[in-house]
Amino acid sequence: MTATVFIDGAAGTTGLEIRDRLAGRSDIHIALLDEANRKDPAARRAALNDADFVILCLPDDAAREAVALIDNDRTRVIDASSAHRVAPGWTYGFAELPGQAARIAAATRVSNPGCYPTGFLALVAPLVAAGLLPAGHPLSVNATSGYSGGGKAMIAEFEGAGATPTAFRAYALGLAHKHIAEMTQHAGLTHAPIFAPAVANAYRGMVVEVPLHLHALPGRPTLAAVEEVLRQAYDGAALVTVAAGDAAAIAIEENAGTDRLTLRVCGNDATGHARLVATLDNLGKGAGGAAVQNLNIMAGVDPVAGLVS
Ligand SMILES: NC(=O)C1=CN([C@@H]2O[C@H](COP(=O)(O)OP(=O)(O)OC[C@H]3O[C@@H](n4cnc5c(N)ncnc54)[C@H](OP(=O)(O)O)[C@@H]3O)[C@@H](O)[C@H]2O)C=CC1
């Protein structure tokens, strides 16, 4: 059976990535609106209600509007925006978190995780669930993204005519970034982490890092103990690899152009200091790859069909 998938926002950065991943699939018919109609509410309403699945690749306000335009109870939604990531009635679309794949399979409303939260939650949620990291422990997360993370506007800033792009800039210095709520809630933390993001002059890819004072944790766990919790959590996960923590360096390009997520526990057992590091593609496992993974799970097909695993 062929499922109709309408991509709302298909002309944007994430929408194009999803179209690439779905191209050539015989089980999926991709529905798109032409240039003249792609922002027309009546055309969007019809396409949204005609589809079996819709994938929203829109700014938050337009994503909320799209959901409000759906007036049938058959169309199932995957929202790539941050509009519904902690909203009641929505399933968080991080399939590798415990129990989530079954919830996603049954859901009618799935919210894709943010790109930075994907790295943070992959590293931290299993440690909290295992009791190795107390829920009230103060955490920080330092992260660098490729500039496609900011969509068409940021791509134009870095690549447009007359652009004088920075090599690297820190931002969100007021510590109120929109990703903090989902990081806190879905890791099961009682205090929000300090989130210190940055953008680099690379198109795609990201490094997300959580430094940990192991010596201050209950039982003073070793690096190996932390790594073992992650290995068990992602045993059999096709897109997630726990790599050895002895890398000399970790590049932002490591998983660029793929849908993979690589986790490492680096550090120094003698000092009790650890650096938990995740690499992913903001447009891969951080957006388009996760959306297609969720679509596959909801449609009951191979979860990694069309993905670079
Ligand atoms: N880029 C990334 O790495 C990630 C992005 N996301 C999220 O995915 C969503 C899309 O982001 P991204 O692809 O980067 O953004 P882009 O700006 O590249 O694309 C957004 C698209 O939505 C279109 N659009 C805006 N308003 C409407 C509307 N009312 N009706 C129909 N189409 C509309 C835009 O039109 P126009 O072309 O005319 O501007 C554009 O094509 C955002 O919520 C973003 O936060 C999530 C994870 C990672």
Ligand SMILES: CC(=O)N[C@@H](CCC(=O)OP(=O)(O)O)C(=O)O
């Ligand atoms: C480099 C850059 O600007 N990145 C974006 C995050 C992109 C992303 O993950 O989109 P969502 O907000 O939909 O999750 C930011 O920090 O706002």
